[in-house]
Amino acid sequence: MEFEAVIGLEVHAQLLTQSKIFCACSTGFGAPPNSNTCPVCLGLPGSLPVLNREAVAMAVKAGLALGCQINRNSIFARKNYFYPDLPKGYQISQYDLPLGQDGQIEILTGVRQEAGHVGEYQPRTFGITRVHLEEDAGKLIHQQGRDSYVDLNRTGVPLIEIVSEPDFRSSQEAYDYLNNLRRTLLYLEICDGNMEEGSFRCDANVSIRPLGSSELGTKTEIKNLNSFRFLQRALEYEIERQKEVIGGDGQVEQETRLWDEEGQKTLVMRSKEEAHDYRYFPEPDLLPVVVSEEWIEELKAQIPELPEERRQRFVKEYALTHEEALLLTQTRQFAEYFETAVRTYNQPKAILNWMMGDLMGHLKQDHREIHECLIRPEHLANLVRLIDEGEISGKMAKQLFEKLYETGDDPETIISQENLQQISDEDQLTRIVDRVLEANPEKVEAYRAGKAGLLGFFMGQVMKETRGQANPEMVSQMLEGKLRSSP
Amino acid sequence: MTEFGQMPIKQLRELIQRRDASVTEITQSFLSRIRQCDDKIKAFLTVEEEPALAQAARLDRQLASGESKNGLLSGIPLAIKDNIVTQGVRTTCASRILENYIPPYDATVVSRLKESGAILLGKTNCDEFAMGSSTENSAFFATRNPWDLERVPGGSSGGSAAAVAAGEAPGALGSDTGGSIRQPAAFCGTVGLKPTYGRVSRYGLVAFASSLDQIGPVGNSVSDVALLLQAIAGSDPQDSTSAARPVEDYLSEIDQEVKGLKIGVPKEWFGSGLDGQIEQSLQAAIKKLEGLGCSLLEVSMPQTEYAISTYYIIAPAEASSNLARYDGVRYGHRSADQKDLDSMFKSTRSEGFGEEVKRRIMIGTYVLSAGYYDAYFIKASKVRTLLRNDYLEAFKKVDFLVGPTTPSLPFKIGEKKKDPLEMYLMDVYTVTANLAGIPGLSLPCGFSQEGLPIGLQIQAPYFQEARLLNLAHALEQELNVKRPKLPI
Numbered sequence: 001m002e003f004e005a006v007i008g009l010e011v012h013a014q015l016l017t018q019s020k021i022f023c024a025c026s027t028g029f030g031a032p033p034n035s036n037t038c039p040v041c042l043g044l045p046g047s048l049p050v051l052n053r054e055a056v057a058m059a060v061k062a063g064l065a066l067g068c069q070i071n072r073n074s075i076f077a078r079k080n081y082f083y084p085d086l087p088k089g090y091q092i093s094q095y096d097l098p099l100g101q102d103g104q105i106e107i108l109t110g111v112r113q114e115a116g117h118v119g120e121y122q123p124r125t126f127g128i129t130r131v132h133l134e135e136d137a138g139k140l141i142h143q144q145g146r147d148s149y150v151d152l153n154r155t156g157v158p159l160i161e162i163v164s165e166p167d168f169r170s171s172q173e174a175y176d177y178l179n180n181l182r183r184t185l186l187y188l189e190i191c192d193g194n195m196e197e198g199s200f201r202c203d204a205n206v207s208i209r210p211l212g213s214s215e216l217g218t219k220t221e222i223k224n225l226n227s228f229r230f231l232q233r234a235l236e237y238e239i240e241r242q243k244e245v246i247g248g249d250g251q252v253e254q255e256t257r258l259w260d261e262e263g264q265k266t267l268v269m270r271s272k273e274e275a276h277d278y279r280y281f282p283e284p285d286l287l288p289v290v291v292s293e294e295w296i297e298e299l300k301a302q303i304p305e306l307p308e309e310r311r312q313r314f315v316k317e318y319a320l321t322h323e324e325a326l327l328l329t330q331t332r333q334f335a336e337y338f339e340t341a342v343r344t345y346n347q348p349k350a351i352l353n354w355m356m357g358d359l360m361g362h363l364k365q366d367h368r369e370i371h372e373c374l375i376r377p378e379h380l381a382n383l384v385r386l387i388d389e390g391e392i393s394g395k396m397a398k399q400l401f402e403k404l405y406e407t408g409d410d411p412e413t414i415i416s417q418e419n420l421q422q423i424s425d426e427d428q429l430t431r432i433v434d435r436v437l438e439a440n441p442e443k444v445e446a447y448r449a450g451k452a453g454l455l456g457f458f459m460g461q462v463m464k465e466t467r468g469q470a471n472p473e474m475v476s477q478m479l480e481g482k483l484r485s486s487p
Numbered sequence: 488m489t490e491f492g493q494m495p496i497k498q499l500r501e502l503i504q505r506r507d508a509s510v511t512e513i514t515q516s517f518l519s520r521i522r523q524c525d526d527k528i529k530a531f532l533t534v535e536e537e538p539a540l541a542q543a544a545r546l547d548r549q550l551a552s553g554e555s556k557n558g559l560l561s562g563i564p565l566a567i568k569d570n571i572v573t574q575g576v577r578t579t580c581a582s583r584i585l586e587n588y589i590p591p592y593d594a595t596v597v598s599r600l601k602e603s604g605a606i607l608l609g610k611t612n613c614d615e616f617a618m619g620s621s622t623e624n625s626a627f628f629a630t631r632n633p634w635d636l637e638r639v640p641g642g643s644s645g646g647s648a649a650a651v652a653a654g655e656a657p658g659a660l661g662s663d664t665g666g667s668i669r670q671p672a673a674f675c676g677t678v679g680l681k682p683t684y685g686r687v688s689r690y691g692l693v694a695f696a697s698s699l700d701q702i703g704p705v706g707n708s709v710s711d712v713a714l715l716l717q718a719i720a721g722s723d724p725q726d727s728t729s730a731a732r733p734v735e736d737y738l739s740e741i742d743q744e745v746k747g748l749k750i751g752v753p754k755e756w757f758g759s760g761l762d763g764q765i766e767q768s769l770q771a772a773i774k775k776l777e778g779l780g781c782s783l784l785e786v787s788m789p790q791t792e793y794a795i796s797t798y799y800i801i802a803p804a805e806a807s808s809n810l811a812r813y814d815g816v817r818y819g820h821r822s823a824d825q826k827d828l829d830s831m832f833k834s835t836r837s838e839g840f841g842e843e844v845k846r847r848i849m850i851g852t853y854v855l856s857a858g859y860y861d862a863y864f865i866k867a868s869k870v871r872t873l874l875r876n877d878y879l880e881a882f883k884k885v886d887f888l889v890g891p892t893t894p895s896l897p898f899k900i901g902e903k904k905k906d907p908l909e910m911y912l913m914d915v916y917t918v919t920a921n922l923a924g925i926p927g928l929s930l931p932c933g934f935s936q937e938g939l940p941i942g943l944q945i946q947a948p949y950f951q952e953a954r955l956l957n958l959a960h961a962l963e964q965e966l967n968v969k970r971p972k973l974p975i
Binding site: 039044045078087088090150280281284 | 571572578580585591592689690691692693694696698724728804808812814818828832852856857
């Protein structure tokens with residue numbers, strides 16, 4: 001029997017507010033344990049939450065970007081469970097009446113299943129069940145075999161939970177959705193999207209069913225998906241596992257499983273019987289969140305062109321492939337860098353190649369983001385123009401790029417300062433070429449006797465004399481002409 | 488009783504301002520009254536003798552040098568219920584689980600009292616986490632009724648009411664979730680006010696049932712209560728449920744005429760179950776209202792019979808969640824009997840909480856559980872709305888409602904402890920104000936043949952505290968209740 005996978009994703013994204021969702025404590029990362037805390041986020045007796053308006057604004061933006069209907073009145077609820085990283089014994093979240101619901105996004109998704117080897121793209125629409133606001137819990141630090149410690153700095157950092165409909169039929173679709181979601185939050189500047197540090201977290205619900213069936217099979221929930229790679233591998237593993245279970249006349253158990261990266265498999269974390277009853281009820285310490293029409297309009301106006309839209313525009317406007325456009329639109333800064341460069345000098349492909357090659361390489365090496373680097377997009381564009389105009393050679397361009405990257409100066413300044421411009425003066429080059437040939441009579445003989453490979457040697461000598469500035473095409477023509485003509 | 492024992496706060500202030508008595512003298516006199524009688528009454532869990540005297544001396548120096556800020560309660564020593572947090576002063580909620588808990592911050596009401604110059608005398612006993620109607624549920628000891636040491640002072644703010652009645656403090660703060668200020672005020676012959684939900688900040692009040700809890704004053708007279716409310720009322724950026732509405736001047740409006748006011752008497756409040764002596768005393772008091780020029784009107788509050796059931800679903804539900812934080816991880820009691828995380832939670836909470844608290848946590852957990860939530864919690868929330876509608880309807884016709892505060896006179900210690908349901912019925916006339924969020928005040932309207940106090944309750948529309956205090960004050964003057972001699 002043929003099966004299809006049914007996948008839904010639940011994403012938790014930390015919002016980039018200055019202060020926590022229900023108190024004035026800093027959300028800063030890396031402070032000494034328990035230093036960013038106060039009676040409210042420590043859950044001390046008598047303390048009360050007060051909602052951070054900035055967190056609501058960010059969550060509304062996310063909801064709007066995901067096509068959700070924004071509830072004018074939404075309410076907070078308590079999710080009750082015991083855990084040492086949860087100081088109040090409940091998490092303030094939303095249940096009935098979330099901030100946003102019933103959204104959908106349309107994205108291009110890869111048809112072939114292997115990541116990175118996608119041949120074709122097709123548009124798909126995915127439903128968003130809800131976007132709601134909640135507080136993060138703290139962190140436990142376990143000392144191997146001894147005590148455990150609680151760090152409550154993260155407690156009360158605002159999160160949005162984004163729940164998708166079970167609309168993904170392959171791990172590739174889930175991957176593409178998650179990637180788009182991450183890019184969207186980055187574009188909105190409401191989340192840093194860091195999966196490794198846990199500011200962007202994903203759980204997946206997976207089931208399978210006979211192809212053509214419209215009923216849902218029993219699902220498992222998979223946690224610990226700390227990277228895009230883990231997500232894809234875990235989904236592929238889990239789909240295969242479920243197929244084997246059903247193929248062997250077994251039944252898929254409703255349970256929560258963990259992705260085990262070392263073992264490359266999913267493991268049971270808790271069964272249905274052990275599932276929590278969270279006893280949600282309306283949070284009496286907070287008033288309903290009222291989002292006015294005017295506020296929504298104000299926030300709508302702050303939403304930039306979103307990544308998927310931009311990607312498709314790039315494909316059309318700059319004649320790029322889908323994959324190239326996807327790479328360029330990963331972050332807003334990267335895409336804007338590209339467009340600024342192209343506005344300066346309209347050679348999208350060449351600029352793309354420099355960005356993806358040398359620039360990316362340097363940024364990765366230096367652990368920098370594009371907006372932190374010195375080389376300005378206009379300068380990169382000029383570099384490409386100077387090559388096209390024959391002012392500098394490709395080899396010189398590489399050298400020049402290094403200087404641009406280090407100094408942030410514009411290419412013309414560096415060229416004149418460093419005397420880097422290409423020598424294209426015919427008389428000057430003739431004199432140098434003649435000098436090289438005169439100095440190496442036996443090599444000239446050898447060339448004329450048939451050792452054609454020596455052309456490279458003469459070329460090298462000319463470049464050495466000119467510190468690489470000679471126009472290579474002209475030199476090569478000259479050398480061939482002079483060496484062919486008999487003395 | 489000392490010379491300052493039952494002196495109105497206003498008069499104490501005048502003595503201080505005229506420097507006829509020093510703050511130290513006054514503070515000292517209340518402290519010595521506590522020393523003299525609190526081993527019998529047991530109103531206090533913590534007495535802040537030295538800090539109180541130090542603060543008194545500081546205020547005296549300021550008065551002498553003319554630097555006094557002359558706050559609303561400058562130099563007045565007060566008692567505070569032990570479920571309101573006080574920075575650096577042990578706050579136990581009368582529970583083993585917080586036996587040695589010292590809060591790092593002051594509740595908003597405490598900072599406001601301090602800003603107005605009040606002195607903290609100590610923290611008063613209560614039912615554990617304010618759950619109870621007799622103060623017998625304190626994990627440490629039961630408080631006695633000053634009018635009869637064999638009887639309960641009511642609860643849960645029994646310590647605050649008893650301290651004021653016995654002259655151990657000129658005023659006190661309590662909290663009222665289902666009657667916890669008004670019922671002990673009635674049992675102890677004092678005045679107690681539960682303000683409108685949102686009138687007084689809950690920041691720093693250890694939560695029992697967040698949508699019902701409200702802090703309020705206990706005093707010897709309506710004007711003392713008005714003065715205390717003046718000092719603590721008002722919006723608080725740290726409590727989202729506090730009201731932005733400006734605070735009225737309660738004292739300047741307290742002497743207004745009450746002629747022409749329409750007083751509603753709910754017929755459901757005078758049915759079976761109401762003690763005969765209380766009914767008699769109330770009828771006489773209500774007559775006096777007519778004498779003051781008010782008109783009486785019978786009204787109906789049809790949801791009254793469901794009030795207790797509704798309350799005992801909503802309050803435990805919220806409590807089961809509010810009390811989840813006492814898990815032994817960060818503060819308070821942690822059991823030594825632990826093998827793993829779960830057993831630490833279980834033993835800590837089994838050892839730390841008393842029987843009534845556990846009962847309510849279990850009821851609350853049950854009514855919020857999957858499969859029962861709709862039948863209990865949602866249903867109760869709907870009844871709560873109907874009950875609120877009863878009030879809205881009634882207040883279209885009348886300005887106030889008048890009735891009993893309690894169905895019975897103060898009972899004997901131990902008398903009702905075995906039957907929680909019977910104890911729950913003590914709240915029958917008070918819980919409705921909490922469920923609806925309206926203000927209610929209890930004032931003494933007489934004494935029984937045995938010499939036990941009887942309380943009369945007045946309820947008012949939302950945020951009508953000024954008019955409520957005005958009517959209560961007029962009735963208090965008119966009744967001029969003759970008090971028997973306090974036996975202690």
